[in-house]
Amino acid sequence: xxxxxxxxxxxxxxxxxxxxxxxxxxxxxxxxxxxxxxxxxxxxxxxxxxxxxxxxxxxxxxxxxxxxxxxxxxxxxxxxxxxxxxxxxxxxxxxxxxxxxxxxxxxxxxxxxxxxxxxxxxxxxxxxxxxxxxxxxxxxxxxxxxxxxxxxxxxxxxxxxxxxxxxxxxxxxxxxxxxxxxxxxxxxxxxxxxxxxxxxxxxxxxxxxxxxxxxxxxxxxxxxxxxxxxxxxxxxxxxxxxxxxxxxxxxxxxxxxxxxxxxxxxxxxxxxxxxxxxxxxxxxxxxxxxxxxxxxxxxxxxxxxxxxxxxxxxxxxxxxxxxxxxxxxxxxxxxxxxxxxxxxxxxxxxxxxxxxxxxxxxxxxxxxxxxxxxxxxxxxxxxxxxxxxxxxxxxxxxxxxxxxxxxxxxxxxxxxxxxxxxxxxxxxxxxxxxxxx
RNA sequence: GCGUCCAUAGCUUAAUGGUAAAGCUCCGCUCUGUGGCAGCGGCAAUCAGGGUUCGAUUCCCUGUGGACGCCCCA
Numbered sequence: 001x002x003x004x005x006x007x008x009x010x011x012x013x014x015x016x017x018x019x020x021x022x023x024x025x026x027x028x029x030x031x032x033x034x035x036x037x038x039x040x041x042x043x044x045x046x047x048x049x050x051x052x053x054x055x056x057x058x059x060x061x062x063x064x065x066x067x068x069x070x071x072x073x074x075x076x077x078x079x080x081x082x083x084x085x086x087x088x089x090x091x092x093x094x095x096x097x098x099x100x101x102x103x104x105x106x107x108x109x110x111x112x113x114x115x116x117x118x119x120x121x122x123x124x125x126x127x128x129x130x131x132x133x134x135x136x137x138x139x140x141x142x143x144x145x146x147x148x149x150x151x152x153x154x155x156x157x158x159x160x161x162x163x164x165x166x167x168x169x170x171x172x173x174x175x176x177x178x179x180x181x182x183x184x185x186x187x188x189x190x191x192x193x194x195x196x197x198x199x200x201x202x203x204x205x206x207x208x209x210x211x212x213x214x215x216x217x218x219x220x221x222x223x224x225x226x227x228x229x230x231x232x233x234x235x236x237x238x239x240x241x242x243x244x245x246x247x248x249x250x251x252x253x254x255x256x257x258x259x260x261x262x263x264x265x266x267x268x269x270x271x272x273x274x275x276x277x278x279x280x281x282x283x284x285x286x287x288x289x290x291x292x293x294x295x296x297x298x299x300x301x302x303x304x305x306x307x308x309x310x311x312x313x314x315x316x317x318x319x320x321x322x323x324x325x326x327x328x329x330x331x332x333x334x335x336x337x338x339x340x341x342x343x344x345x346x347x348x349x350x351x352x353x354x355x356x357x358x359x360x361x362x363x364x365x366x367x368x369x370x371x372x373x374x375x376x377x378x379x380x381x382x383x384x385x386x387x388x389x390x391x392x393x394x395x396x397x398x399x400x401x402x403x404x405x406x407x408x409x410x411x412x413x414x415x416x417x418x419x420x421x422x423x424x425x426x427x428x429x430x431x432x433x434x435x436x437x
Numbered sequence: 438g439c440g441u442c443c444a445u446a447g448c449u450u451a452a453u454g455g456u457a458a459a460g461c462u463c464c465g466c467u468c469u470g471u472g473g474c475a476g477c478g479g480c481a482a483u484c485a486g487g488g489u490u491c492g493a494u495u496c497c498c499u500g501u502g503g504a505c506g507c508c509c510c511a
Contacts, residue, residue: 019484019502074509078438096511125511130438132505141511209508220509284511299511323511351470384465386472401470415472 023129023137034328037338041169042122042142049162051118051144056100058124062092068099068309070276079127093126096275097143098303098319099310105147106312116149116316122324134294134326142166144300145319147307153250156281156302156318157257163285163298163320164263170327171336174288175297177263180239180271181251182219184279185305187244192218194237202232219272238269247280254281273299277306281318287330294329298322344436345372347389347415351382351401359400362410362425369429373398389415396435398428 020026027035046053062082069076081093094100101119104110110117121143128137144162146155160177167175183191196218203211207226214221222233243251258265265283273282282301287294300320307315331338348366350359356377366373376388382399389397399411399420410428412435413420423431 017484022502074438079509127510129509130507131503132507135510139511225507294511296511321511326511349471355470381466381469382471383468384472388472390472397472399471403470411471413471418472420471 021137023131025136025138031328033338034331035324038142038170038324038327039122041166042120045162045166045169046120046144049118049144049158051120051162054101054104054119054121055123056094056097056104056121058094058126059091060094060100060103062090064099064103064310065092065095068102068275068277068306069096073275074129075127075275079129081126081128095127096125097121097123097141097321098145098275098277098306101143101145101319102147102306102312102317103310105315106307106310111148111312111315116146116155118144118146120144134323134329136325139326140324142322142324143319144321145317147317147319148315151250151304151316153253153281154257155316156250156254157261159300159318159320160254160258160283161261161263163300163322166322167285167287167297167327170331172287172297172327172330172334176286176288177258177265177283178268178271178286179254179258179265179281179283180268181243181247181280182239182272182278182282182301183243183247187242187247188279191237191239191242194242195219195221198236199232205229205232222270223272233270240267240269250280273301277303277309279304283320285322294323294326297326297330343372345374345392345394346396346398346432346436347385347392347394348373348375348377348398348400349382349385349389350377351399355400355402355405358405362398362400366429366432371429371432386415396432398432 043053045051062080065076065080075095080095083091083093085091101121105117105119110119121141123140124138125141126138129135131137144159146159149155160179164175164177182188196214199206199210199214199218199221203214205228206214206221207224207229210221210224210226210229213224221229222236224230224233240248240251255265271282271284278301280302283299284296285298287297298320299322300318302316302318304314304316306317307313330336346366348359348363350356359375359377363373363375363377374389374392374394376385379385379388386397395414395416397413397415399413401411404410404422407422408425409422410425411420412423412428412431414435
């Protein structure tokens with residue numbers, strides 16, 4: 001034994017150690033209550049809103065995102081993890097859920113099931129960008145999508161409502177919902193042109209970034225933080241005034257539905273989404289508070305043209321996503337407690353070698369009867385074992401020794417009061433359940 | 438992709454151009470049939486590579502990772 005250890009120690013110097021890959025994080029047991037809570041809330045919401053859970057692959061053809069999320073989008077242009085397989089396929093780690101869900105909808109004939117199809121998913125997405133507050137390279141998105149059926153604003157409102165409920169369930173209060181409409185194929189080009197014209201006349205007053213944006217993504221001009229640009233914005237044409245009749249009607253109804261369920265919102269004409277496939281309704285939800293500002297915690301919108309972009313027919317669709325890590329950051333920042341699932345446990349300790357063996361079997365039996373049992377059977381001294389029980393905050397310890405084995409009993413010790421009594425093994429499970437209540 | 442700051446035991450910190458100190462945690466003993474307290478003991482670190490130097494953990498460069506801002510975004 002010692003010689004093996006020595007060998008290992010000798011080798012140690014040659015062995016390389018590893019750090020985690022940039023932007024990738026371990027989720028340790030201490031954080032699992034947050035994840036359990038979020039997962040539970042998401043699944044409950046899915047059930048109660050009648051959404052079916054879907055799991056799509058992490059890897060998709062890179063073109064699925066290139067063709068949908070668009071040339072103007074950094075998410076696809078700069079931030080996508082791509083790889084070429086040995087067979088020569090160009091694949092990508094999904095940077096978001098929507099195109100994959102849309103693909104699955106087409107491929108699996110969900111368009112032939114009752115419409116619309118309401119789907120939700122939760123899982124990792126990847127973006128190769130500089131990590132900072134509320135931004136990881138691998139993070140977890142909670143995604144709800146309504147695909148197909150008629151183009152009804154009630155679905156837009158429903159998606160918003162789900163995420164509004166999600167935040168409420170997580171006790172994240174004072175969230176701010178910003179909504180906007182970015183029109184359709186008919187009215188958006190017209191507005192864009194007017195916007196560009198307006199800014200071209202003031203090009204000298206724009207910041208360097210915005211001069212660039214004028215070419216690449218004019219809608220983003222409205223979102224600049226430079227003072228000069230903010231001033232210009234005041235007189236810039238407002239999209240909401242320029243929407244076509246259908247779009248403005250649609251938007252108005254979305255807002256009416258929101259009023260109906262008393263979800264407060266702010267109109268924000270600066271709100272444009274970074275992905276090309278959006279149309280009409282776009283929205284974001286922010287957690288209020290300057291400190292620990294993690295950016296939008298929910299974002300989404302309508303994407304009626306996406307399905308066409310991947311070779312399907314025109315299919316109305318609306319969806320949104322939330323970043324689980326950002327939600328957790330808000331929970332932690334506000335010190336909102338998540339109550340872990342009840343895990344009332346007992347602790348089984350042994351005294352002596354024979355008892356250790358019998359304790360191993362007793363553990364198995366108790367567990368099979370639904371009792372959560374903790375132990376430190378590998379420790380020899382009883383006091384060391386009870387020390388562990390104490391550290392774990394357990395209130396009931398079971399002690400099994402020679403004497404108890406002969407008597408077919410177990411000592412049940414109340415660690416809070418320090419009182420204890422012998423209980424017959426056959427009555428043990430029942431007695432434990434009674435005391436744990 | 439650009440910029441700023443950072444890197445010493447598991448954690449929080451200390452110190453130094455001559456290989457590192459402490460608190461907490463962890464492990465053990467006092468206490469192999471009874472936990473919390475206490476005492477004692479133990480494990481355990483200079484992120485990696487290069488340079489300057491007699492000598493680097495310390496100074497310099499690069500890499501890697503972290504924090505934050507910009508771009509962008511959940």
